[in-house]
Amino acid sequence: MNITGKISGINGPVIYLSGNLGFKMGEMVLVGKDRLVGEVIALTKSKTTIQVYEETTGLKPGQEVISTGAAISVTLAPGIIGNIFDGIERPLKEISKQSGAFISRGVSVESLDTAKMWDVHITVKEGDKIYGGSIIAEVQETTAILHKSMVSPDISGVVTKVAPDGKYTITDTIVTIKDNNGVEKELSLTQKWPIRIPRPVNKRFSADRPLITGQRILDTLFPIAKGGTAAIPGGFGTGKTMTQHQLAKWSDADIIVYIGCGERGNEMTEVLEDFSKLVDPKSGNPLLDRTTLIANTSNMPVAAREASIYTGITLAEYYRDMGYHVAIMADSTSRWAEALRELSGRLEEMPAEEGFPAYLASRLSAFYERAGFMENLNGTDGSVSIIGAVSPQGGDFSEPVTQNTKRFVRCFWALDKSLAYARHFPAIQWLTSYSDYLNDLAPWYLTNVGDNFVECRGKILNILTQESQLNEIVKLIGSDVLPDDQKLVLEIARVIRLGFVQQNAYHPSDTYVPLEKQLKMMETILYLYDKSKQLINMNMPMSVLRAEDIYEKVISIKYDVANDELYKFEEYKKMIDTFYHNVMEKNG
Structure with a gap:
């Protein structure tokens, strides 16, 4: 039996009913003559408090509130993927057919299309013992997703009747079971679940x-x-x-x-x-x-x-x-x-x-x-x-x-x-x-990408951190007074920022980069850093190193090397070696 009550007070989306009328905490209710959807959020001896999920303009004290006996739930069945819902799983396309561009109050539509026929393949047979989570049917919901209809987590029993494969709506009975108490239950492609309760797992x-x-x-x-x-x-x-x-x-x-x-x-x-x-x-x-x-x-x-x-x-x-x-x-x-x-x-x-x-x-x-x-x-x-x-x-x-x-x-x-x-x-x-997550994921990177992935990542981040510290000094006294090894850090950090960290979503080679290429890019930048460092340690000034265009070439790797052209990284390694020997010859 549905419990009813009368509105005694309204405060925006919150309404009050006088007395303890038997409503349950978290219960879904229908408010007023427009049957606005609401939820019980507080109960005391003298007052029931409800939040309304729709505009409450026009409600007045004395109007009726009806319980539904269930918590705010979502309908779970084929038809979810590709759909656009509002905050309480009402499909906006269906609402727009009824009320136009703006949602009218009290609009009542099914969450999912109950008339659409789906091609259903039943995956259980008579005599099977099924339990919460058991897959009873499969539906090709979209080209990408095979929908596996499951038994609700709170149901178990033995299959007594199975419908043949064919076309069914989400509300048609496809499997009948006898539960542990000997009661027969009909199962469809649909189940309901309260939104505030996490679904159970093993x-x-x-x-x-x-x-x-x-x-x-x-x-x-x-x-x-x-x-x-x-x-x-x-x-x-x-x-x-x-x-x-x-x-x-x-x-x-x-x-x-x-x-x-x-x-x-x-x-x-x-x-x-x-x-x-x-x-x-x-x-x-x-x-x-x-x-x-x-x-x-x-x-x-x-x-x-x-x-x-x-x-x-x-x-x-x-x-x-x-x-x-x-x-x-x-x-x-x-x-x-x-x-x-x-x-x-x-x-x-x-x-x-x-x-x-x-x-x-x-x-x-x-x-x-x-x-x-x-x-x-x-x-x-x-x-x-x-x-x-x-x-x-x-x-x-x-x-x-x-x-x-x-x-x-x-x-x-x-x-x-x-x-x-x-x-x-x-x-x-x-x-x-x-x-x-880095420590948890390190073994995965080691096995699937490269044993130096995490090490390279640490070095790249360290150079960026050093750049930040050096920039504080540069702001005060300018970059010209920095020693060449620190100027090199700033230059390599620029290469990392522009060539690695920055990414172009509109470039076909740069919008998505596989992990193997990310590692190769880091290795190339760090190889350039090591070779440049060797030259600086031989007292080569940073101005001489900058005169070569190697830094710009490494920055442009993200565009010039496609995701399936990783062999090109060897060419860049040779290019860096050539740069190293050229500087040695010119200034040796």
């Missing part, structure tokens, strides 16, 4: 392999593991969204879940339009064939914004349970935290730093904790990697969202305004960024 693996992105500054200097967590903090215009686009397109994740959380409407429109045009470089098919988008713009209700990242991570966990590697792009967690702050203010909770609620840290940690490389209930391995953009006001990294995010992520890719304005992209500042 065990969590340690981070031992990288999420390869093809971006040199990430893969080499600040790598993220598969199932890892990273934050991209940066002020306006520093390239957070574009970095996430590049990762979505090129990272070796099987599926991308992009959550636009509280972004400006025009930016979100651009993202949706761009994604629909992007071609997956791995398959040549549209990138949307392995992407799902959650769009929650800044003018949508704040409660739905708060829910959107939970919706996104639940969809990601569902595909992880099939054995896929999923990458989540959350853009941006700052807007999500602002939604928390607004709701907290409406609830008259005691504010903490900068008005954010005291539980900001625990909510952030609960979100990032849902990442990981897992063994699923069905024995497959899958991962969810979370890459969250942070938009600190004025680019101030000392504000609470950035500082609390730093506590829970192991990768910090700090975007720098001065680099972005100098057209240096990705504008990731190598002095303030870090990755805690």
Whole structure:
């Protein structure tokens, strides 16, 4: 029986009911005559508090609130990939058919198309014992993704009836089981799962392999593991969204879940339009064939914004349970935290730093904790990697969202305004960024890339750090007074910055770089450094070394050597040897 109550008070997206009416914490409710979707967020003897996921304009005290008996959940079935949802998994294309460009209140649409017929291959037979996570059917959801329909984690039993392979909707019964209590249950391609509860797994693996992105500054200097967590903090215009686009397109994740959380409407429109045009470089098919988008713009209700990242991570966990590697792009967690702050203010909770609620840290940690490389209930391995953009006001990294995010992520890719304005992209500042995954991933690099990869990476970072220290001196007294060995450090650091760290997303050889080429580039730069150092130790002035064009040639490696032309690096080694002998002959 549905419980009902009457609205006694309204405060923005928060409404109150008088008395303890029997509602459950976290329960989904329908509010008012328009049946607005809401969630119970607080219960006392005298009051029930509900947050509404839609605009509450026009609601008034006395209107009815009806319980649904279930928590806020997402529908999990074929049709998720390639779709664009709002923060509570309502498909925006279907909504636009009903209400036009703007979402009208109380619009009621199915999360997924229940009329579409899918080609279904049943993978179980009568008499099979199945349990939570067992794969009962396969559907080719898109050209890129084979959807494996699973038994919900809380169901187990013996198969008593199986439908033949053929065309079915997501609600048709395909398998009937008798559970452990002897009760018959009909299973379809669909299951529901509450968004705030992580989906169960068998065990969590340690981070031992990288999420390869093809971006040199990430893969080499600040790598993220598969199932890892990273934050991209940066002020306006520093390239957070574009970095996430590049990762979505090129990272070796099987599926991308992009959550636009509280972004400006025009930016979100651009993202949706761009994604629909992007071609997956791995398959040549549209990138949307392995992407799902959650769009929650800044003018949508704040409660739905708060829910959107939970919706996104639940969809990601569902595909992880099939054995896929999923990458989540959350853009941006700052807007999500602002939604928390607004709701907290409406609830008259005691504010903490900068008005954010005291539980900001625990909510952030609960979100990032849902990442990981897992063994699923069905024995497959899958991962969810979370890459969250942070938009600190004025680019101030000392504000609470950035500082609390730093506590829970192991990768910090700090975007720098001065680099972005100098057209240096990705504008990731190598002095303030870090990755805690390097030691975990070192054995993988040793086995799969080269036994000197980590050593070369350390040397490259050391030269960049030395450059920063020397630049402080240069600012005071100029570069002319520096000894030649320090001038060489500045020159090699320039080669690293322009030829290795900076990357051109529009150049076919530079937009994505395999790890083998990244290692060869580092080896070539360091070989040039060693040869130049030998000349400096023989008292050759830096001006003589600069007279040769070898430094510019090494910078241009990123354009001149294609990803499948690694044999050319031997030519560069010979070129550096020739440079060395030429300088010796001319000045010997």
